[in-house]
Amino acid sequence: MSLVPMTELLKKAQQGHYAVGAFNCNNMEIVQAIVAAAEAEKSPVIIQASQGAIKYAGIEYISTLTQLAAEKASVPVALHLDHGTSFAQVVQCVRNGFSSVMIDGSKLPLEENIALTNKVIEVAHSIGVSVEAELGKIGGTEDDISVSERDTLFTDPSDAERFVREAKVDALAIAIGTAHGQYKGVPKLDFERLKEIRKRVDTPIVLHGSSGVPEEAIREAISLGVCKVNIDTNIREAFVAAARQVMEQNPNEIDPRKMLGPAREATIAIIRGKIQIFGSSGKA
Template sequence: MGLVPIDVLLKKADAEGYAVGAFNCNNMEIVQAIAAAAEAEKSPVIMQASQGAIKYAGLEYIAAMAKLAADSVSVPVALHIDHGTSFEQVMKCIRAGFSSVMIDGSKLPLEQNIALTKKVLDVAHAVGVSVEAELGKIGGTEDDITVDEKEAMFTDPLEAERFVRETSVDALAVAIGTAHGVYKGEPKLDFDRLKKIKELVKIPIVLHGSSGVPDDAIREAVSLGVGKINIDTNIREAFVYKVREVAAAKPDEIDPRQILGPAREAAIEIIREKIRLFGSSGKA
């Protein structure tokens, strides 16, 4: 079917009250797992490349694998850069064929974040690429990006309204109590804040750091207007735990396919579970 911008996927999700899963891919098996899970669930899906994935696999490899995966399924697939660190990096992703990009200026003062986002938007929209931005800092660590808990800052609803008004960004990642990585305890999401943001901001809202958030909280977030939900840690856990299990059961196995194949199946299952949780199953 080919790659599509997230704007196409999220507008439909926003109108119909479900969320589209954005799943981080680090290698071929996880790319295959995302595509297979989406096809099995007849769901739209977003493949995301993080900073770590780009460093590990290479930008061109990630783009080529995602394009091939999108062409092999009947459901709509977007390829998205997660936490783009600079204008220059985002431009490289667009040139590589990404259908969507995120520019993360959340550590900048509001005016500078707006200016950077507008600069990206001017180029991206001209070539049909969607743009996600972030307002407020999401705690935790994702690859090379770390936000200390003391620095984590919830998104101000009025700032969100101004940000969207001045940038016309396609989707906005907000900080309402989630964190990247493994949670130390059960996260407590600020649903009142989310509700207020959605009342003021008429575009899809993005929830980062969603691995480990209880299912009931995810459902509540979707009901309040979250249209894109990012998952990385849960996929890594399912994949690596299965690798360890197979390696322990078969210590003499030297065929990578016999180890990575079951890990791919484990990734498919957790992604399918998330797709059903987000309500996007059957929405392709």
């Protein structure tokens, strides 16, 4: 099947009280692994491209690889821009076939974030492309986007209510204690804040920086209304660890397929585990 809008997946997730996994890709093997894992679990899936992925692989390669994977898949697949930084970049992704985009105006004042988001919505919704926005700052580093711990701000529930009232986004990423990258300790999520936001906002809620969050915390967040869970760091860890093991065991190996093949299999395994936690197995 062809790529589907993210909205289609998240509406069903919200109704079914589960979450759809959004997994970041950087190369062909990871794209293949994401779709293979979704196929094995019979789960809908979102493939994401971050700033770093676009810079490394090129937007045309990512789009073409994902569209081919989606066409061959029996499960619904969305292609999503993760943390879009500008209106121009969003337009570029839309032109290259992305079925969903995120505009990250979280560093802007609330009014400016709303205005930028509405500008993106006007273009994206006119051709059926979903839009995610972010309110509040999520700590850590996501490729070229970094927020220091002292500047991390949790999402204000009243701001969230106003945001979705004035900008009709398809999904809203909120800050409740997660962080991008590897955690220094065990993250503690602000579930009371999530409950209050859920009371005020009916828009599907997104949890960024979910690698390293304990399984029970992820399940709790989903039970309280999170419909999309982003995973990147765990994928990198599994992929690199498997490739490194081959190189350490066979230092004279020169066939990249002997390294990337096991890395792809390790990635499939980690993604299948996440899908099971998110509750989307069998929901395709």
